[in-house]
Amino acid sequence: MTTSTDPRQTKIILDEDEQPTQWYNLLADLPTPPPPVLHPGTLEPVGPDDLAPLFPMDLIAQEVTTERYIDIPGAVLDVYRLWRPSPMYRAHRLEKALGTPARIYYKYEGVSPAGSHKPNTAVPQAYYNAQAGIRRLTTETGAGQWGTALAFACAQFGLECEIWQVRASYDQKPYRRMMIEVFGGTVHPSPSDLTEAGRRILAEHPDSTGSLGIAISEAVEVAAQNADTNYALGSVLNHVLLHQTVIGEEALLQLAKVGETPDLIVGCTGGGSNFGGLAFPFLREKLAGKMAPVIRAVEPSACPSLTRGVYAYDFGDTAGMTPLMKMHTLGHDFIPDPIHAGGLRYHGMSPLISHLKEEGLLEAVAKPQRECFAAGIQFARTEGIVPAPEPTHAIAAAIEEALRCKETGEAKVILTALCGHGHLDLPAYDAYLSGAMQDQALDDAAINEAIGALPPVPVG
């Protein structure tokens, strides 16, 4: 594209031939490496063989490599072309409504087939598994964003996709299940009678509405027992955050096109992949002394792992089947209140994001959901996009900073991640507008109990 000098320019668009062709690996540039992932039995660092029953070797290699850049395969780039490079917008109309001198930019991932950033990693995960001769992928999904992305990705490479969806969501939010089926995926409500883990739960609790932990157990069990089947995860792990760095690499190019340097980068954090995807390339520039943006993670007050949790070794799942990861955690037994931002309801945090927090390379804040929905509605009415509940957290924090600028007169450049649209989340807005939504109280005692039950891991 040519660079416009029109001050009313709203969209900053890259052509396909400007699409980044490499993922950026932050591990190459960290001042200190993050602590290793441990085998829950031996408490020794896990090796490739420990992960081989679930993941193909290419992804295992990406999980641990310290190479700075990883080439994106051509077949993955060709699928990315359906929506990438994604647009960046200058939020002229929101700025005007706020009366702020700040300049607000948002990078919009809702243009993807699933309506979120998730296909950025679903597509390469499906590709590498297909290359490895795998015939089927299993996964879990809560509200269904990740399941939708993986079903679409599997359709591109001829893989079957089998998804265990938390029963409560399966029953209450059928639109996502329908979208997964349109893309050709198969959805089982979890707990199901298709797995040992599911049958065990159903025997004890025939009316169980499920949990993400149970759904993970079912998906992992099927993958582990079938040689032609692997498992896929939508956040938390290094290789997932790696794939998401296309967001930040594009955003760097887009801001450069309009001659801007960010003062603040703000995104929502659940498992951390959307936030890491946007922030890591900017962090590389910051570590190299080329810019100095504040990097701010926003989490829900009802599930504040970075601001309220402890930095400790914990399991990634509720059932305690995964390796132990050192991360900010509320304890794997902690069940967050049922806020509408289902993608942020995770007890832990990406180990990489957690490490950055410990190293002082990013800061974190927590927001209650009603402030977030109010921000989402102001955003929709001015910018025309109804945000998913998750990125309303980032929007609320961006608005907060913009209003601070209004007081100080600072013309800060704020970049935020709009990681998905809220078309399938409209009942949450309805609850807000009708006055039925509450800010969930934080259950301090439950957090203390869950943190108290963390697995004992020797320090050092």
Next chain:
Amino acid sequence: MTTSTDPRQTKIILDEDEQPTQWYNLLADLPTPPPPVLHPGTLEPVGPDDLAPLFPMDLIAQEVTTERYIDIPGAVLDVYRLWRPSPMYRAHRLEKALGTPARIYYKYEGVSPAGSHKPNTAVPQAYYNAQAGIRRLTTETGAGQWGTALAFACAQFGLECEIWQVRASYDQKPYRRMMIEVFGGTVHPSPSDLTEAGRRILAEHPDSTGSLGIAISEAVEVAAQNADTNYALGSVLNHVLLHQTVIGEEALLQLAKVGETPDLIVGCTGGGSNFGGLAFPFLREKLAGKMAPVIRAVEPSACPSLTRGVYAYDFGDTAGMTPLMKMHTLGHDFIPDPIHAGGLRYHGMSPLISHLKEEGLLEAVAKPQRECFAAGIQFARTEGIVPAPEPTHAIAAAIEEALRCKETGEAKVILTALCGHGHLDLPAYDAYLSGAMQDQALDDAAINEAIGALPPVPVG
């Protein structure tokens, strides 16, 4: 943008400074003018004063002008910037799945705030009304696409937006009502007790599930009785189709960028605004001898005004309150079967599109809904976009032509209008996938009866 020569290029993007700044008025180039719109009482052509209680003078002027180009106001262009120019895609993955030598392009309007082409006219309609000092707009909506667009547009210019939604849709499809409310609009289920027309219906049928005709009556009544309130219509009228020509003007530029000339332009027709918006600029080029595309309208078999109706004067609404328009009609008493493509369930057709059909300047086909949903699913799995039920009709016809090319070996260039996404229509896909969907039978007797009841208008 620069023109890419990469054969894998998927998106053809225009920069904002390439956005058309004028609407194109086909009336300027028609070999013969269309018949006039008649006053239902006098059977004389309607004049501006007849329309003034409902529409601002700027729109009335646009309804009848024969100027070739109309400048788009700057304030409208600034709102268009939120999603325009809209992208055009080359359907590489669909072509490959079909094994066709045809090259399929689709112009995608689902990127707009409402998720369809409707904001292209909602925004200027809200603008001109605001300029005229109007404080509130009323309208009717069925499934809710038009209501969503108008609510968003009103929010941009500080107008109130009050929408009467057919009770059946209000109850069964709440997501659209919620989206309208997110944008700040007010939705009343119709029939309502807020109007004379609504109260009359409710007195007779307290459990009425409503109809588009009743909802129009309510919206028009409120607009006619309040000097600060006007009415807005989302299709059919000349000025609506005029505003939609931004679609075709952009598409002309986009095809030129990749050096293509279309052999077939295919779109779905309900009231005709999406189809006219894409086709009219190409028709201008065709009339000038610069290209020779076949222009094909696709309608649902259950509501086939162009292929089964008569070309006659009829009312635009069911209640018979509007002026008489000469158009292809199934009779204003005809109630189409409840197909999922609610936007195509209209007894009549834009007078302009109807005139073109009579003049032999376009052709029309009808498609049953299961063929269309099958096409929509193939499209979603290959191209990653779940289409609204309406444009699946255009996709089905594009696929039909591409498969014909596979037999003949012709490498035709097919351009189709993907006028909206189907995120809020997923239950329709669910009905198809679960086998619950039927192709609605055409009620020939009902059509004959409705056509027999057309108002008597002297010929000539």
